[in-house]
Amino acid sequence: MARVIVVGSGIAGLTTALDAASKHDVVLVTKSALGQSNTRYAQGGIAGVMFAEDSVEAHVADTLAAGAGLCDEKAVRVLCAEGPDRIRELVALGVDFDRTDGEFARGREAAHSYPRVLHAGGDATGARIEAALVARIRESAAEILEDTFLVDLVVENGRVAGALLRFPNGTERIILADAVVLATGGAGQLYPYTTNPAVATGDGAAAALRAGAQLTDLEFYQFHPTALATAERFLVSEAVRGEGAVLRNAGGERFLAGIHPDAELAPRDVVARGIAAEMAAQGGLPVVLDATMLGASFLASRFPVIDRAVRASGTDWSREYLPVSPAAHYWMGGVVTDLDGRTTVPGLYAVGEVARTGVHGANRLASNSLLEGAVFGARAARALDTDDPADWPARPARPFAVPVRDPAVDAPPFSRDALQRLMWDAAGLLRDGTGLRRASRVLDAWAGLPLPADGIRSLEDRNLLALGRELVLAALARTDSVGAHARSDSPRSYSPDPASAGAASREVVAAC
Known part of the structure; x- marks a missing residue:
């Protein structure tokens, strides 16, 4: 045992x-x-x-x-x-x-x-x-x-041997183990707009990074197309569109059919960037989800959780459109x-x-x-x-690189809000080399600071900052656009079927 x-x-x-x-x-x-x-x-x-x-x-x-x-x-x-x-x-x-x-x-x-x-x-x-x-x-x-x-994580002789834990009373203690299984979820709190709960701060991934584990594909962060455009960013399930709801621009027109043959049921990256492009083209006016054709009784029985949340916000979505926008959803x-x-x-x-x-x-x-x-x-x-x-895979552990602060970099004061805004602007739905390079310099500067680590929130911030650096570096290294990773400065995208998501992604990137 x-x-x-x-x-x-x-x-x-x-x-x-x-x-x-x-x-x-x-x-x-x-x-x-x-x-x-x-x-x-x-x-x-x-x-x-x-x-x-x-x-x-x-x-x-x-x-x-x-x-x-x-x-x-x-x-x-x-x-x-x-x-x-x-x-x-x-x-x-x-x-x-x-x-x-x-x-x-x-x-x-x-x-x-x-x-x-x-x-x-x-x-x-x-x-x-x-x-x-x-x-x-x-x-x-x-x-x-x-x-x-x-x-x-506790590492002894190249093997994980336990975990350092902080308990509710603030004390810390090492618990030794034969194996540790990380099931800590994603890091939606890297972004200011996310469908993830507040606990999604990437703690396990960051601990694995410091322990020398390999991380990859970090540039691929999926943004759900339809979160309510409110402070809470409540998720409106894709299943609503699966039942027949459609997306319209500020003028009431459907627009996704011109981007992808599956329109509202295209892959999420295509729909999310299509919404962002449409909002940009209309001066920031919101895109709306039209579920009025489904009727009040169907919406209440098929989507009871969403129905309660929407109605609590003061909207009767059986009669009114819902303003929606993309939000960070899944890594x-x-x-x-x-x-x-x-x-x-x-x-x-x-x-x-x-x-x-x-x-x-x-x-x-x-x-x-x-x-x-x-x-x-x-x-x-x-x-x-x-x-x-x-x-176990025969791969050497990757040493964790401790950043050295460059005093020449003009970085704003660090805060979680500043980190989230930087990530949204530089490594969100659409990226480019210039923005990613600037973000990388700022992230390195922040990581080189003696940030506090005296409470749960500050430990979470340490984890988010470490993962933000890795995500940006991965996005810089992948110079082509593919899937959830879209670069406006190099929009060529690979897809096994040129008529599918890759081609649509190129059109959306160009529109942005």
Whole structure:
């Protein structure tokens, strides 16, 4: 029996901890209350081949196409082939997916060729999955540490041997372990506009970076096209467009059909940049989502969470248009892993959004993220049973580069707000070399300062700053536009099908 620390309590972390707890001594660490994660806020659903008319090959093809040619096909095949069994396990754990006439209700989202997306409670899929898994982990033998922050990983003789944790009373203590599994999600708080909760500050990815793990594909940050254009940036699920809602400009005209043949159901990067381009062309006037054709009763029953939020803001979306704009949503890059969650540092695993498994490529297919957490969380738990040093990738650890401040760089005072604004302007929906180089200099200058590290927020800021530097460097290194990474100074894009997302991306970049 091994001692395993699992950090994070979304679908990936809970799946890993629950599966491992029957054989190992598991400590589950979560920085907030158990159940507070990106999973909880997932509205769209979980994609999987659950219908006779669908096929694993079709799901694979859709995922590869959305990834703009940069997916790892082996990882995609694992995801799509093992996904149905993981969904059935969720059902057995108590997740009550929506049904019509006794069969799973079928939903379609962008870039899917078949309506294979399952929902629970309409648009409360993530919350229902989270609740079921939380109930089961509380019944398990796992030790649960809530409101506990991962400060750093402990590395001894080139192997991760535990974690330095900060507890609710402010004390810090090292807990030793045979393995640490990172399931800490993304880093949406790098940007001022995000659909992610406040806890998404990239703590696991930054700790892995400092421990010498490889991170890659960091330039690929997905911006969800339709967040409410309010201070909270509440997500309006892509499934709303899947049911027939359309996007209109300030003049009431649909505009996406001229950008991509799938219009509102084009890949997310295409829709998000199309919205940004349309807003810019109309002097910043908002783009609106028109769901009025769906009717009040349908909206309330199919999207109860969104319906309550929209109506609480004072809008009757069965009669009025919703102002929407893109917001940071999902990081396709992360800590490099093999197909069982092993990173390039022995003893360290990563699953879920913090991991770069290769399934998403340059642009995640809608509703594949919950599936990824379930599939690779289960695989990592199985790998813990036979943790053989020979199984670990034979790659040297990457030394963490401590920045040296250049006094010649004129950088504004550091704050999280300043960091977020810099990232949005230089490494948001559209980038160019000039802006990225300036951002890199400012980020280096900030990183060379003796920033405080005396509280959770300052530790989060340290993590965001480190990841911001890496993201900008990755965006500088990739000079072509592809998927979620769009550069106005070099818009050539690769796509396996020139009539698909790549070609549309080039048109949108040019329009911007």
